[in-house]
Amino acid sequence: xxxxxxxxxxxxxxxxxxxxxxxxxxxxxxxxxxxxxxxxxxxxxxxxxxxxxxxxxxxxxxxxxxxxxxxxxxxxxxxxxxxxxxxxxxxxxxxxxxxxxxxxxxxxxxxxxxxxxxxxxxxxxxxxxxxxxxxxxxxxxxxxxxxxxxxxxxxxxxxxxxxxxxxxxxxxxxxxxxxxxxxxxxxxxxxxxxxxxxxxx
Numbered sequence: 708x709x710x711x712x713x714x715x716x717x718x719x720x721x722x723x724x725x726x727x728x729x730x731x732x733x734x735x736x737x738x739x740x741x742x743x744x745x746x747x748x749x750x751x752x753x754x755x756x757x758x759x760x761x762x763x764x765x766x767x768x769x770x771x772x773x774x775x776x777x778x779x780x781x782x783x784x785x786x787x788x789x790x791x792x793x794x795x796x797x798x799x800x801x802x803x804x805x806x807x808x809x810x811x812x813x814x815x816x817x818x819x820x821x822x823x824x825x826x827x828x829x830x831x832x833x834x835x836x837x838x839x840x841x842x843x844x845x846x847x848x849x850x851x852x853x854x855x856x857x858x859x860x861x862x863x864x865x866x867x868x869x870x871x872x873x874x875x876x877x878x879x880x881x882x883x884x885x886x887x888x889x890x891x892x893x894x895x896x897x898x899x900x901x902x903x904x905x906x907x908x
Contacts, residue, residue, distance in 0.1 A: 786837040805888060
């Protein structure tokens with residue numbers, strides 16, 4: 708029997724992110740802020756003053772070094788695989804991109820208020836959106852979805868936020884914006900399937 712992946716959007720996003728990173732490394736240093744800025748990273752003066760709004764989207768596919776990429780792709784694979792199968796491809800993609808952009812908008816307004824702009828990039832806002840959405844889905848399913856539990860999801864959220872605030876150079880506002888957006892979007896888009904239960908592992 709031919710294998711058909713059930714989370715093709717998750718796999719596709721991972722492939723695209725890895726491909727973009729590999730192409731970027733052929734032309735420069737992905738840990739260099741100037742190089743990243745030249746290739747679509749987000750920077751408040753460029754977005755607001757030069758109206759380069761596309762950066763709020765393109766930065767979702769850029770990563771500062773291999774560790775940044777791998778950490779995000781592992782989380783994307785784990786969260787996306789579960790969420791996409793439960794919520795469907797179109798809703799999954801909507802949550803992923805809207806959460807990422809919403810997180811970037813919150814980060815942008817923070818930079819404006821602090822007058823201390825920073826070059827930012829990465830899929831973590833979108834990934835926190837998946838985390839928020841999955842938290843809502845688990846709660847709606849009475850605290851369990853396959854092997855996922857409400858308590859486990861809350862611990863994951865808490866630890867992810869803690870490590871973000873405990874580390875330097877992390878765009879925590881994008882994480883928070885993505886997390887809250889993902890939770891709200893799931894509340895708007897997700898309807899519990901009462902006809903069957905699916906095991907995810």
